[in-house]
Structure formats: C-alpha cells, structure tokens
C-alpha cells in the first residue's frame with residue numbers, strides 16, 4: 054500500500070468531479086453593481102462582465118443601449134446609461150445577452166468566441182466546435 058501526498062489526493066479528488074460541475078462553477082454571471090445618479094444609471098462592474106463573458110465593450114454596451122432604448126458612454130471602468138434602470142431590468146438584459154451571445158446554441162457551454170465574417174457575427178464554440186450565426190446589433 055502506497056501513501057499519497059496531499060497534492061496527489063487533491064488531484065485525484067478533482068479528477069472525480071465531473072467536468073460539467075467544474076465548468077458551471079467557473080462560469081457565473083456577476084451580480085450587477087450599479088448606481089443611479091440623477092437620471093443616469095452607472096454600471097460599476099462593466100469591466101467584470103467583459104472579462105467573464107470575453108466580449109468587447111462595444112458589443113456588450115451596444116446591446117444594452119439597444120435593449121434599454123437609451124444612449125450610453127464609457128466612463129473610466131464604468132459604463133453610463135442615460136436613463137434610470139432598475140437592478141432587475143439590468144439583470145434580465147444581461148442574462149438575455151449571455152443567452153444570445155455567450156452560451157453555445159449546441160452544447161450550452163459558455164466557452165465561445167464571437168467572430169465577424171463578411172459582416173455576419175458567428176458564435177464559435179471552443180467546447181464542441183459548433184458555429185452559429187447570431188444577429189448583428
């Protein structure tokens with residue numbers, strides 16, 4: 054009988070966790086941090102969404118502005134929407150962004166890239182290789 058080091062035991066335990074659970078743990082939509090100032094809504098963790106979703110600021114902000122029928126502009130690490138929006142509405146819009154532009158339509162994994170070919174946007178999945186066209190915004 055051989056003894057395992059702590060690291061080896063940890064490694065073995067990790068290997069027993071199904072991949073799906075690890076992935077779900079890794080990807081989580083951040084809780085939106087916002088502040089209403091006058092008639093503006095400031096999204097304070099805008100950068101966090103970009104890095105978790107791996108999308109560029111232009112695409113994500115354009116979506117939010119369209120969906121909320123308002124204009125907006127970046128301010129440092131924040132993003133300012135020129136209207137008053139409730140936290141519930143923000144969360145709902147961010148969720149629809151993820152459903153449409155982050156999750157793979159084939160396998161449901163969030164490991165996707167958004168690429169543009171001939172003016173058409175495609176969602177390319179790094180987990181299963183699927184490629185789906187998505188609407189341009």
Ligand SMILES: [Zn+2]
Nearest residue numbers: 157160178181
């Ligand atoms: Zn996929």
